[in-house]
Amino acid sequence: MAQNVNFDLNHPLMEAGLESPVDEEGVHDSFSQLIEEQSQNEGPSDAFELQQLQRRLDEEDRDNVAYLEDEERQGDPLLGERWSSDTMRILSSMPSRTIGRSRGAIISQYYNRTMQLRRRRQSRPAIRDFSRSARPSIRGYGMEADSTDAEGAEASKKERLVNNLQNLSVSDRVGMLRAMPLSVAEKSELRRLALQKEKRTITGSQIPCCSQLKYYIIIGARQSWYSWLSFLHSLQLWQVALKRVSGRFGTGVLSYFLFLKTLLFFNFFLFLVTGAFMVLPQAVHPPVLPEAWRRSFSGLELLTGAGYFSDTVMYYGYYCNYTLSRSCKDDDGGHNVSSSNGTRVDCGLSYNMPLAYFFTIGVSSFITCIILVYSMSKSFGQSFRIDTSHSILAMKVLCSWDFKVIKKTSVKLMSENICTQLKELLAEVNHKDVKKTVGQNLWRAMVHGLAWAICIASTTACVLAVYYFSGHMHQNLQQSSRSVPQNPLSLLALPAVVSLINLLLPGLFNLAAWMEDYDSPSVRTYVAIGRNLMLKVSVLGVLCYHWLGRVATDPKSIGLKCWESFVGQELYRFLLMEFIFTLLDTLFGEFLWRLFSEKVLKRRRKPVFDIARNVLELIYGQTLAWLGVLFTPLLPAVQIFKLLLLFYIKKSSVMMNCQAPRKPYRVSQMTTVFITLLCFPSFLGASVCVTYTMWSLTPSSSCGPFRELKTMFQAGKRWVQALEKDNPNLSWLATAHSYLVENPLFLFVAAGIFLIVIYFHSQVVDGQRKIIGLLQEQIENEGEDKKFLITRLQSIHEQKRTPARRLASQVDSDSECLNVAAAVTQLVVCPLKLWLHTSPSVGNTCCVVCPV
Numbered sequence: 061m062a063q064n065v066n067f068d069l070n071h072p073l074m075e076a077g078l079e080s081p082v083d084e085e086g087v088h089d090s091f092s093q094l095i096e097e098q099s100q101n102e103g104p105s106d107a108f109e110l111q112q113l114q115r116r117l118d119e120e121d122r123d124n125v126a127y128l129e130d131e132e133r134q135g136d137p138l139l140g141e142r143w144s145s146d147t148m149r150i151l152s153s154m155p156s157r158t159i160g161r162s163r164g165a166i167i168s169q170y171y172n173r174t175m176q177l178r179r180r181r182q183s184r185p186a187i188r189d190f191s192r193s194a195r196p197s198i199r200g201y202g203m204e205a206d207s208t209d210a211e212g213a214e215a216s217k218k219e220r221l222v223n224n225l226q227n228l229s230v231s232d233r234v235g236m237l238r239a240m241p242l243s244v245a246e247k248s249e250l251r252r253l254a255l256q257k258e259k260r261t262i263t264g265s266q267i268p269c270c271s272q273l274k275y276y277i278i279i280g281a282r283q284s285w286y287s288w289l290s291f292l293h294s295l296q297l298w299q300v301a302l303k304r305v306s307g308r309f310g311t312g313v314l315s316y317f318l319f320l321k322t323l324l325f326f327n328f329f330l331f332l333v334t335g336a337f338m339v340l341p342q343a344v345h346p347p348v349l350p351e352a353w354r355r356s357f358s359g360l361e362l363l364t365g366a367g368y369f370s371d372t373v374m375y376y377g378y379y380c381n382y383t384l385s386r387s388c389k390d391d392d393g394g395h396n397v398s399s400s401n402g403t404r405v406d407c408g409l410s411y412n413m414p415l416a417y418f419f420t421i422g423v424s425s426f427i428t429c430i431i432l433v434y435s436m437s438k439s440f441g442q443s444f445r446i447d448t449s450h451s452i453l454a455m456k457v458l459c460s461w462d463f464k465v466i467k468k469t470s471v472k473l474m475s476e477n478i479c480t481q482l483k484e485l486l487a488e489v490n491h492k493d494v495k496k497t498v499g500q501n502l503w504r505a506m507v508h509g510l511a512w513a514i515c516i517a518s519t520t521a522c523v524l525a526v527y528y529f530s531g532h533m534h535q536n537l538q539q540s541s542r543s544v545p546q547n548p549l550s551l552l553a554l555p556a557v558v559s560l561i562n563l564l565l566p567g568l569f570n571l572a573a574w575m576e577d578y579d580s581p582s583v584r585t586y587v588a589i590g591r592n593l594m595l596k597v598s599v600l601g602v603l604c605y606h607w608l609g610r611v612a613t614d615p616k617s618i619g620l621k622c623w624e625s626f627v628g629q630e631l632y633r634f635l636l637m638e639f640i641f642t643l644l645d646t647l648f649g650e651f652l653w654r655l656f657s658e659k660v661l662k663r664r665r666k667p668v669f670d671i672a673r674n675v676l677e678l679i680y681g682q683t684l685a686w687l688g689v690l691f692t693p694l695l696p697a698v699q700i701f702k703l704l705l706l707f708y709i710k711k712s713s714v715m716m717n718c719q720a721p722r723k724p725y726r727v728s729q730m731t732t733v734f735i736t737l738l739c740f741p742s743f744l745g746a747s748v749c750v751t752y753t754m755w756s757l758t759p760s761s762s763c764g765p766f767r768e769l770k771t772m773f774q775a776g777k778r779w780v781q782a783l784e785k786d787n788p789n790l791s792w793l794a795t796a797h798s799y800l801v802e803n804p805l806f807l808f809v810a811a812g813i814f815l816i817v818i819y820f821h822s823q824v825v826d827g828q829r830k831i832i833g834l835l836q837e838q839i840e841n842e843g844e845d846k847k848f849l850i851t852r853l854q855s856i857h858e859q860k861r862t863p864a865r866r867l868a869s870q871v872d873s874d875s876e877c878l879n880v881a882a883a884v885t886q887l888v889v890c891p892l893k894l895w896l897h898t899s900p901s902v903g904n905t906c907c908v909v910c911p912v
Contacts, residue, residue, distance in 0.1 A: 218250070225254040297321060300473070301711055307476030309720050310484055312585065313669050315730045316678075317707065322735070323682050324703045326431070330424055330689060330696040337420040338693050339373050341411050345384045364548045365632035370625055374694045377622035377763035384411040414765040414775040418754070421690055425747055428686075432739040433814045437821040439732040453485045483724040491580070504576075511572035515591050518568055522561045523598045529557055530606040534618065541619025555630075555637035558599055562680065563641050566592055566673040581723050582730075588672030589733065596680045597741050603634075604687075604749050612757050622763035628691030632698065635684050639702050642677060646709060650717040666719040674710070675734055679742050686746035690753060751807070776801060 225233050233254065237247045298321065306314040349371055357368040365374075372378055460478050465471055496504075533554050540546040569591045578584040607627045615623035650667055657663050681699065688695040755773050759766040766772045780797045783790050800806045 218253075221250055222253045222257060225250060226257050297324075298707065303473045303477060305711065305714065307473050307480055309669065309714065309718070310480045310724060312581075312671050312721065312730065313714060313718075315734065316669075316671055316674055317711070318731060319675060319734045319738075320678060320703060320707055320710075322435075323678055323738075324700060324707075326428065326682070327685060327696040327699045327703065329431075330428070330685075331694075331700060333424045333427075334420060334689065334693045334696065337416050338379070341384055341416065342379050342413065343373050345380075345411075347378070347380045360548060363633075363636065364551055365629040365636070366548060366551070370629070374692060375622075375625040375628045376691045376693075376765075377625040377760070379417060379765045380413050381765045381767050382413065384413055412779065415779045417765045418772060418775045421750070421754075424689070425686075425750065429743065429747070429814070432735070432743055433818060436732070436735045436739050437818055439735050440818075440822055440825055453482070453489060456481055456485060480720075480724070487724045507576055511576050514572050515569055515594075518565060519591075519595050519598060522565060522595065523602055526558055526561065526599055527602045527606075530554055530602065531610075534606070534610050537618040541617070551629075552633060552637065555633045558603070558634065559637045559641040561599065562596070562638070562677070563645055565595055566670070566676075570670070581721055585671055585730070586733070588670075589676065589737070592672050592676040593679075593737060593741065596676050596683075597745070600680070600683060600745065604745075608749065608753060608757065612753070615760065620760075622760045624691045624760060624764055628688055628695070631684050631688035631695065632692060635681060635688070635695070635698060635702065638677065638681055638684070639706070642706065643709065646713045650713050654717040666717060668721055669714055669718045671730075679734075679738055682738065683742045683746050686743060687749055690750050773802070 225236060228236060233251070237251055240247060240250075298317070302314060302317055302321075305317055354371065355368050361367040361369050369375065370377065456478065460481075462474065465474055536546060536550070566588075569588055572591075573584050573588060576584075576587075578587070607630060611618070611620070611627060612623050615621075615626075620626050654666050657665055681702070685695055685699040753772070755771060757771070759769055759772055761767055766775055769775060769778075776797065780794045784794045
């Protein structure tokens with residue numbers, strides 16, 4: 061229970077600095093004291109109000125609606141009770157009944173007194189020293205009065221409220237108006253009157269020039285700050301488009317576009333890092349290339365990625381293996397020269413390109429890993445929070461509208477968004493698990509097993525097809541290196557086959573899901589994600605074996621001088637063909653199907669956006685981008701361009717050709733699933749392949765920054781050895797490099813630490829979920845306890861009132877006898893009235909005795 065305190069300056073809370081009305085404990089204590097005083101002084105009036113309400117309800121019960129009372133009693137035993145005056149008085153003194161009527165005036169007076177206290181720094185008496193008339197209240201505000209001066213009283217109360225609001229700051233005034241138990245129109249009127257009075261006060265008072273200048277400077281700075289915040293908020297990428305998608309299609313389709321936006325930021329970070337530390341230095345200091353290596357641009361390079369692009373900063377083979385110098389030029393051509401041992405002659409500022417290439421790839425991958433782990437842990441905390449659908453539904457209904465929105469388009473978007481979210485929440489609330497018989501469960505298990513068998517068999521067949529077709533393409537490359545060169549367009553065969561499999565096989569997965577007939581759309585989406593993930597991971601595993609096991613181990617058999625550039629070109633072709641097939645699917649699978657359904661089938665039914673397939677295509681493309689950073693430093697730029705086009709194409713296609721799901725469902729954990737899949741199968745697999753390439757495979761001897769080295773990893777080792785040779789005090793750096801970089805145990809330990817962090821974070825979230833569940837259960841039990849206590853109080857009062865009724869009946873019978881006797885006396889005595897009035901003394905006595 062809160063202790064009763066007064067608003068005295070000598071109170072310990074005031075001495076401790078607790079004089080702000082925003083402090084919860086101080087306000088609660090002041091409320092307790094005022095509530096106690098009101099319960100003592102105004103208890104009968106409160107009970108009278110509740111009795112009037114009870115009498116009104118009794119009259120309504122007699123108007124042929126008795127069945128409503130029966131239903132309410134069945135739902136809640138407290139609703140059908142008729143409370144006594146004592147119970148009504150106790151209920152009226154409860155905080156929930158008292159604060160709701162007078163909280164606005166109490167807070168207003170407390171704010172006003174606090175501001176005066178800060179201004180004058182004078183002591184003030186306790187609130188109990190004030191009379192009841194000096195305590196403002198809005199209990200009767202807005203209600204019709206029976207007296208003749210009701211309008212004058214209402215005007216005085218409104219003026220008092222306006223005076224209290226005028227002395228508050230803007231933020232406190234807004235908070236005060238929100239807390240007042242008044243209608244929105246009355247709050248707007250009070251706010252307008254307070255602002256008008258404040259303006260008249262400011263204009264009427266003579267402000268000094270310096271104070272006026274200071275006032276205008278503060279206002280201008282505040283407006284500039286708010287304008288800057290609004291400008292930064294408007295710079296958010298695709299804000300309006302995402303609201304439109306969310307309002308029409310719900311959170312499921314929105315999660316796809318949010319995930320695309322996340323991938324765009326990841327690629328933008330990679331592009332900045334590789335461009336600043338690898339591409340830009342090499343572009344400023346281009347290497348000397350023989351004339352025979354220079355090729356003309358024919359336009360076919362945009363599809364194959366070979367030809368003219370092979371001798372540019374786009375691929376690994378263009379980068380030099382020496383230290384770039386700032387001012388070392390030879391006398392003949394003015395090009396940068398290198399020393400005989402393969403390093404650049406140091407003539408000022410130098411830049412070690414092999415070392416920069418190695419550490420840029422390593423550091424960017426490490427930072428990306430940290431960002432992914434942080435995003436995943438944060439997403440876990442946001443999506444797995446405890447929120448029942450009923451509580452969220454109440455919050456969405458009562459607190460979701462933003463009253464600052466005034467534009468018609470924004471109002472329409474917000475209303476559509478709230479409507480769609482309410483549909484999703486209602487679908488989750490109304491969802492009921494239907495109990496099925498043993499035969500039905502057995503039949504569903506057989507159907508699920510058959511569907512998974514079909515999916516696994518088809519995935520295995522496609523993976524084998526990719527494996528044998530890639531081997532066939534490798535043999536063709538070997539034959540073409542010995543005889544006539546093959547057509548460059550034949551290099552697109554393997555990417556086209558893989559993209560076609562990724563396009564057609566998800567349709568078979570959807571057919572299997574239709575056979576299974578899942579009750580929950582979210583479960584169906586997660587199952588589709590798992591099947592598409594199985595396909596994508598298997599295909600990428602075969603392709604990585606093809607590139608790193610066939611091409612990289614024996615590049616001379618297919619006539620390659622720089623196998624790293626060839627792998628980079630392959631990744632570029634795969635990324636480009638995946639984008640082309642996505643456009644074809646958007647055109648034929650969504651646009652033409654909508655036209656066919658409307659024109660031929662005469663149906664308005666449109667296709668539903670396939671979230672699982674589209675999301676796995678994004679993860680597949682991002683995995684290719686992470687794999688290709690080592691071989692194609694500019695591949696993140698290609699991925700950025702592709703994602704930008706894909707967003708606008710998919711958004712237009714969704715708005716024109718797709719319809720919302722027939723069964724609305726809320727996907728609170730789908731974004732977390734997407735980030736998890738992006739971290740573990742995608743980034744982890746790409747990091748393993750890149751690490752294997754840098755630690756185990758032998759680089760090409762005629763191209764790239766790691767030529768003439770056994771592994772790419774030796775570039776860092778040579779640099780550390782050179783530093784130790786030049787400066788023996790840096791021997792600790794060589795030791796740290798050998799233990800932290802050369803030893804792969806460090807990578808496993810770091811990965812283990814990340815996994816432990818994620819595990820502990822998930823456990824903490826799970827523990828919080830359990831604690832919140834227990835607290836919710838305790839709140840429900842507290843409510844049941846209150847109902848039980850009120851019911852017991854009413855029963856005890858009824859037991860005590862029964863003897864009092866008997867005594868009252870006896871008193872009523874005695875009083876009735878007395879009334880009869882008085883009537884008889886009146887009949888006897890009143891005829892003597894004329895005679896008694898002759899004597900003044902006796903007349904006065906008669907006036908007292910006689911009822912006349």
